[in-house]
Amino acid sequence: MNKIKLSCPCHFGLESVLSYEIKKIGGYDLEVTDGRVNFYGDISMISKANLMLATAERVNIVLAEFRATSFEELFQGVKSIPLENYISKKDAFPVKGHSLNSKLHSVPDCQAIIKKACVERLKSKYNITWFEETGSKIQLQFSIMKDNVAIFIDTTGVGLHKRGYRKNANDAPIKETLAAGIIDLARIRHDSVVTDPFCGSGTFLIESAFKACNIAPGLKRKFAAEAFGFIPQNIWVEARQQCLADIDKNAQFKAFGFDIDADSIELSADNSRKAGVFSKITVAKANISEYEPVENAITICNPPYGERMLEIRQAEELYKIMGQVFSPSAKNPCYIISPHEEFEAFFGKKADKRRKLYNGMIKCQLFMYFK
Ligand SMILES: C[S@@+](CC[C@H](N)C(=O)[O-])C[C@H]1O[C@@H](n2cnc3c(N)ncnc32)[C@H](O)[C@@H]1O
Incomplete structure (x- = not known):
């Protein structure tokens, strides 16, 4: 073969x-x-x-x-x-x-x-x-x-979004594979600083750390094809060795996560510990209204989006607050994924670029502010 x-x-x-x-x-x-x-x-x-x-x-x-x-x-x-x-x-x-x-x-x-x-x-x-x-x-x-x-x-078995670090999730976690794609579009580097003010279970923080430190996302899990007789075992051993050797242990990357919900903060900390990137990540309980942008940081988040009318109105209020507390610029770019068609109107600023993405069956846009 x-x-x-x-x-x-x-x-x-x-x-x-x-x-x-x-x-x-x-x-x-x-x-x-x-x-x-x-x-x-x-x-x-x-x-x-x-x-x-x-x-x-x-x-x-x-x-x-x-x-x-x-x-x-x-x-x-x-x-x-x-x-x-x-x-x-x-x-x-x-x-x-x-x-x-x-x-x-x-x-x-x-x-x-x-x-x-x-x-x-x-x-x-x-x-x-x-x-x-x-x-x-x-x-x-x-x-x-x-x-x-x-x-x-x-050859995979359980889907690749299951990295092995997120045993527990909050109500609306973003899929790890989608988060990784958004992180790629946000151009995370080994020395980036990332913030997620709606961090939930910590997916963006952890996937950013993987990207910045060049950690293979599948390192902590098994795959169906490891039990296939027609596949030589050495390919798994060699690929894992290569992944370990490729990890950038000197990456200066840091990430900060905030959430209004104390349980989510605990979850983010727990998941980042399981993922082996806890030392790179700081989390704290905070309401978005108290948010102060971290210097030279890339903000990546998926803020709440309700299904019922009342929840949608509450989400719209949050988008307005985000517009007031985020200050997107070339030094502080923001990447926000939302299914709300009118997001930019509530946020108060037109995105520099938009990209259509699907979060499961939900049509979303990634609103990118980088100027
Ligand atoms: C869609 S979830 C984010 C999921 C996260 N990306 C993940 O992968 O787990 C939205 C998060 O926003 C948080 N949240 C809701 N209102 C907030 C507020 N006013 N300030 C900060 N966080 C808030 C919720 O607790 C929830 O964890």
């Missing part, structure tokens, strides 16, 4: 950030589509991508791509994949996936056909009729979009 094709889904709007990350770790021949980046690498790319990519949701191996408008075409397309190179006699190989704008729209039917094709292929290769599926779990995934089928192996 000198050359394998990998596919990483990401938040809509972060494709360019992820592409940059992929090129940095040696991925090549990138194909970028909405919410996904495909690329090539050798087998060691599986461990590097899982450990090092901050904005990818998972890392899939692309087994096959073909068109299918009938179950027979789907069956034959899957049966022609050399699955025996990936799945041993005892491995479990569950199938899941999705279909959009395609003739083959029934997901349960597609799932059953793909499973049947896999069984037929492996039966003929292994000369057995029954698969006990008690070994490693090789999760197969399919995507059918406008009749184009892609069959993947998921």
Whole structure:
């Protein structure tokens, strides 16, 4: 397996950030589509991508791509994949996936056909009729979009946003992968100072510390593919060694987090301790109305946004206060993510740049003030 094709889904709007990350770790021949980046690498790319990519949701191996408008075409397309190179006699190989704008729209039917094709292929290769599926779990995934089928192996398991540091979260934490993308757009460097006046569980503070100190976001967790028989163990050992060697221990980075809620402050401290970046982060209970900008700091935050009308009005009041206490400038840039269409009107200043991002299913904008 000198050359394998990998596919990483990401938040809509972060494709360019992820592409940059992929090129940095040696991925090549990138194909970028909405919410996904495909690329090539050798087998060691599986461990590097899982450990090092901050904005990818998972890392899939692309087994096959073909068109299918009938179950027979789907069956034959899957049966022609050399699955025996990936799945041993005892491995479990569950199938899941999705279909959009395609003739083959029934997901349960597609799932059953793909499973049947896999069984037929492996039966003929292994000369057995029954698969006990008690070994490693090789999760197969399919995507059918406008009749184009892609069959993947998921190498990640639990999504990559689970870094291993946030066992506990507050009510509305931002996803770690989205936070990492925003941090990239905010150009955090080894000597940056970051503040988050609505720090909640501390995601922006911790992800900024990772970026500034060059700490691989996956260093504290395991990945599904570590149990795959067809992947040599040494690629994990070597990639982890490289990640440890790459950490910038002399980074001058500092971060300050504030929140009105004492439990959130405790949570931020606890999570930053679990993430191993506690020494870089200072947190304190404070209301935004008392906020005083930290000298030469980059402010990054996702202020509250209510779902009910009363909460939305309260959020709008907070945006007005933010407009009064933040003083965005080239020396004190501010990056604020909000789904509120009128955010700038309440904040009282038009953003220098905006970027559409999705926080889960919620359409948001990243309002960037850097002049
Ligand atoms: C959307 S959450 C931020 C989530 C955070 N980014 C995270 O990843 O966990 C908004 C936070 O603002 C805090 N908050 C609400 N009103 C505030 C105020 N007036 N001053 C400071 N913090 C406030 C809430 O306690 C909550 O933790």
